[in-house]
Amino acid sequence: MPRIVFMGAGSVEFTKNLLSDLLSMEFADSATIVLHDIDAERLETATAMARWMVDKLGRGTRIESRTDRRAAVEGSDYVINEIAVGGFNATKTDFDVPARFGVRQTIADTLGIGGIFRALRTIPVMVALGHDLAELAPSSMLINYTNPMSMIPRAVYEGSPFKRVVGVCHSVRDTQARLAGLVGLPVEEVAFQTAGVNHQAFVLRFEHRGENLYRRLDEVIEADPELRRTVRVAVYQAFGHFPTESSEHGSEYLPWFLHRDDQIAEHRIPVGVYLEWSQENLDTYDEAKRALAAGEGVEIEPTSELASEIIHSIETGTPRVLHANLRNGGLITNLPADACVEVPCLVDRAGVQPTRIGDMPAQLAALNRNFLNVGELTLRAALEGRRDHVYHAAMLDPNTAATLSLTEIRQLVDAMIEAHGDLLPAGIR
Template identity: 55%
Template sequence: MTRPKITFIGAGSVVFTQGLLADLFAFAELKDAHIALHDIDTERLDTAEAAAHHIAGHLGADARITAHLDRREALTGADFVINIVQIGMGEATRTDFEIPARYGLRQTIGDTLGIGGIFRALRTFPHLRALGADIAELCPDAWLLNYTNPMAMNVQYLAEATGLTKVVGLCHSVYWTIRDLSDLLEVPYQEVTYRAAGVNHQAWVLELRHGETDLYGRLDELIKSELIAGEEQLRRRVRVDMYRRLGYYPTETSEHSSEYVPWYLHHDSEIERLRLPVGAYLGIVEENVAAYEKTRDALAAGEPLTVEGTMEYAPQIIHSIVTGTPRTVYGNVRNHGLIDNLPRTGVVEVPCLVDASGVQPTRIGSLPSQLAALNRTYLSMNDLVVRAAVEDDPRHIRHAAMTDPATAAALPVERIWQLCDDMVRAHADRLQPALRATLGS
């Protein structure tokens, strides 16, 4: 295709938009792309547009850059749509933490499972339905590349509520996990071969090798040698603790991973032992606002911006589809037999081949039983949240919270229903009307 049109939905997430643009313009074949930026916040949209022009100039790109408050205008004729919205922004995120905290419920990031994940999904679904309808009408052949969390819930909802089929959810957790393990084991990342699969933020490194060497053996030796030396740094990470007990390394940070199981956040001793930062995402929200304001002010003053690539998957996918260059990325897609012992309708994270024909997921077979057991609980909760929205059934919100491992470990069922009522009241204006009902305990 000539001069592909790439539309950013939520381009006001300026720092993330900058990184993606730096990755895109690093490819010679994409330097003349049409970049259409959409956001509903005028100031943020103006900042994103100015940053895009700066990055294009810095990297020698002859891109056409347009900015649109009207989403439909931005989508018309798009070849690729990158969704990076956060509905409710920092205000809604603070609500996701503050109300559960009053009930004694601890969260670290709150964007994937748990009460935070449930309500982030429910306030995002109306946006996804409208976005899907616009894509079906205005750019039906476009690939929708979703970065918005909760990833698995959002991709499942898109499939069930919009009928779009050219959708893939993208996350950098697998890539950075392998980079971090390579650094830890002092092996060049470029020489490591690996295979991972599972669900987003709870996938598993199934194979990890350097040539003929199984790097899991080296990781075991490192953990053992640290213990012999009287040190506890590795064993004080949730993901290492999970690896020791499950036999496979999880592909998400300790902060995230602690929220998806019932074993850690409910126990003061485990929070101390594993150094878990309760409420950490609130600090990240403030850092993101500060980073945005720094970028805005630098552009207004005519000061140079740092232009750095991020190795994100969306630019790689776009380059492969445009040029036919084959590469493998990790994507979140409907299961449909990719992982035998997980629900077919759930969204799984697997390696995907990308070339001119699009994104083609790899069949994995069965996961080890202990891994599939945890992933099934994750996907069961996801499905109940999607059911709540698709079926207009507010009871399923409570069923999802009851099914969530960390919530169920911390609260009796009556308190879970009361908490859901409080969250519904707080987020009511962002929920579809049928889900605004309070049901009592």
């Protein structure tokens, strides 16, 4: 009878989607769902929503609510993580301070100066969670959604005794559906192999009944001038394989786009768009709170969230193949063994079983290693309290390095540390 914990349950839209999935599954009546958030008001709203959904669907699911993390995770079978340390205000800082130095970002949660500081805020919390799980629920599985995905699961398995952590992200699934649509085929008829680093994985195999569909994709791109004005297509044409991240997000992991006005215009890159999305999330929360108080409830619609699919496959034995992020350990042989990589995995009662890819094409592995270098230094900075490694990570970050001098990068890092203050590890601030 699974005990499933939602970390960061005050993110009500995410919680609603997960609940819509889990409450539709055959084990729902015997499950316990524990909602945890450090924001008591948001937790109260999420709890009211969960209980309304259980009543609406007539399920026997038990809902618990905890502000204390240790009480929440004790005895858990699954812990689903979607925390945002510092909330909207910290996210705004990640944009506002770099903007003063001329550093432009779009999402700022995966790489770049924003991704570095999001990781520095989050890693101590996740390492502490790993220690809690090792003590209180050693057989549990931690399923992480929080970015930066290449850093957070690795922080848990390197910084704590707890090793049963996987990361999930929609980018591969969405990219595969997008590519199938572009060449006019149902996605279930296309053979894909996709691997790399989260948000910078690549479609290595793209076939239909033995036909290499990249040739057909080239024809589609040649016929569509608007499609050619995207970062994803520019990266595909430069590196020979299609990337899994959206154009707006992918632009900030590379040195060629955001510091140039002509490239922003050519590729229609929406600078700062994540702040708009974050404000929309705040509005969504306010509307959900109002609707619940008025007795109107929320829309219940299963969304096939990856965490719920993993839990379903393990609990029922239903086999699925999906992409997960976990310790490399030789899965991709020309990337570092300790890195967190994204590969296809079989999931069934035996758990999450990754596919060995072997060598990536040399140019893709080289690009991934650039990406991973920033994460390696950020992780070392957080785990060892090394302020100098924060400078090093920012100096090696492609977008930051393409925009600022070494002196300016140090000044930006100092300004970010001052702005985030107590949210950062003690050895850094």
